[in-house]
Amino acid sequence: MARLRQDKIRELVREYFKSQLAQYLSWMDKRGLSRKALAEAESEMLDHQSYLDMDLPSELYLPIERFKRKMRVSDADWFDSLPNAQIELRKGRRDMLAQVLQAAQSAEHYSFGTNPTALPREAPQHAPEELGAPLGDAVAAYLDNSARETKQGTTEQYRAYLNVLVEHFGAEMKLGGISKRDAAEFKEVVMAIPRNRNKKKELQGLSLHDAIKVQGLEKLSARTVNSYLSCFHNFSKWSVAHGYASEVLFEGMSVSKKKSKQQYRKPFSQERLRTIYCALTDTTTKQCPTESHRWGALLGLFTGARLNEVCQLQTSDIQQAKDGSWYIHITDEGDDTKSIKTAAGRRKVPVHSHLIELGFLDYVGTQTDRQRLLPDFNLNKKGGYGRALGRWFNETFLVRLEIKDKTRVFHSLRHSLVTELARSDVSDPIIQCIVGHERSGVTQSVYLREGYSVSQLSRAIELYQPHKTL
Known part of the structure; x- marks a missing residue:
């Protein structure tokens, strides 16, 4: 100061x-x-x-x-x-x-000379700032609309992003007074926001513009900045479509990422997979705080399912095919709190025989009087059902095993399964069906839209042996 x-x-x-x-x-x-x-x-x-x-x-x-x-x-x-x-x-x-x-x-008079004088003028993008709807009103209407059309967690994320927009420009600022230049300048502000701004003690009580002046703090990642800018662009498009503004802002403003998502999430080696497996199945060391943590991590290890897909499972999602084989039905059906990332995420994943040997079906039997298979995980507005398991696995479990690094997290279990199945010469379409990736090509996307049978997928997933030593 x-x-x-x-x-x-x-x-x-x-x-x-x-x-x-x-x-x-x-x-x-x-x-x-x-x-x-x-x-x-x-x-x-x-x-x-x-x-x-x-x-x-x-x-x-x-x-x-x-x-x-x-x-x-x-x-x-x-x-x-x-x-x-x-x-x-x-x-x-x-x-x-x-x-x-x-x-x-x-302007009250005319000049008829050959070179009439005029005041120098710049060509602004907008009319004076007094025109247009207040930013705060437009944001409130947009969030009300989002609450009706998207998941609660998505709306809350939008709210967090748009609160920054309002904090910068002010709730009473008229949308017509925000120019493309203003938007470009605000992009620089977003790029300067410290990571976890609301959680850092040294930033408590500071305004946005005071917080970005604090030195020595890690800034938002390029991916997070792009999430902000995408939200602002979508809000701006909606505002124009609904009569709150006349011009779309924040177009073409994404920032480049230094590293790809794949570089941040690498698969575990076979040795580390074995270490994870042994820790999860050794009941004498009590590595897992609850049975939900233990079985949630084992399901991630043996199915490659996404974190929230695992944690939102209901006991009714564990089903038996006509041939007697067991599978996990990953779906958004059951209640309004369940979700899937894409249409391809709706699938049937065979229960690995080693999971059955470990007593998975017995565990399912103990939960028949409950709706949720992993009852210790509650719904979180931002992280779905998977927030607690993800934080424990990434920040406690892997650290205790001394195999933690920035590139390996719970999602790396998914990468590990995909990698090992590919090395076992399992075809891409079958791998895509197991992990819920979009299938490419006319044959896969149209004629095989129902996917492969559980028995076909089971033969493939049995080739994955994370519990064995090479």
Whole structure:
């Protein structure tokens, strides 16, 4: 926190009102300015001149919050720079209005010379900021619509992203006052947001613009930044379609990723798979806090299913085929809290014979009076049912086994199964059916849309032996 230099204050004020002047002049070119509006502008200009060193009434006109957001001036820097900052803001507003009035006066007359003079103008993207629906109203309507059409977790994620948008621009900011340049500048703000901003003690109580100034903190990943920008773009498109705005913003603003998703999630080696298996099945060491954790991790190990697919399973999802073989029915049916990532995620995964040897079916029998197969995992708005298992597996279990690194997490069990089946010469279509990947090609996507039989998939999955030593 520091008092802004006088020359810095004047530079910020000049840049801000230069942009505002361009918007007003463009608006006047399109619509003109009524005599009432001219009279109000002249009255305000005189107030600024008369009350430069006072708080009222001229302060009522000053766009202080808008100025701080636009020019990225923190609350602390603003207060430390009073009263000079406020006086300079009055001067800037006064002189901008003077040029607006000068332009309006020149529009009252015609010049017939060969080179008529005109005020220099910039071509802004939007009309003056007073036009359009308030950002806060549009965001509230968008989230209400999202709550009706998407999962609760998705809506809450949108809410978190859009809260940042509102914090930056202000709930009362009119959508018509946000230009493409504003959106591009805001992208830079998002890229500077510290990771886990709301959880870090050193950031508690800090505004967005104060938080991004704190040095030495890890910033949001490119993937997270792109999630923010995608949400803003979708919100902007919706706002245009529903009459809240006239122009779509945040188009083509994604940032490049330094590493691909696959580089972050690598498969476990056979040796490490064996280590995981032994820890999960050794009841003497009590590695797992509950039976839900134990069987949840074993299901991930032997099926390659996604974390939430495992944790949302109901006892009724463990079924028996006509030939007597057992399978896990991964589906979004059963209740409204279940979900699948894609249509291909709806599938039947054979129960590995070694899971049966470990007593999986006996465990299922003990849960018949419960709806959920893994009752210790509760629904989380952001992480579905898998949040607790994922955090334990990634942050506690793997650490205890001393096999934790940034590239290997619960999802790596899925990569491991896919890798080992491919090495066993299992065909891609069968692997895709087992793990729920979209199938490619006309034959697979149209004629085999129902997939392979459980017995066919079972022969393939039995080739996967994570419990054995090479």
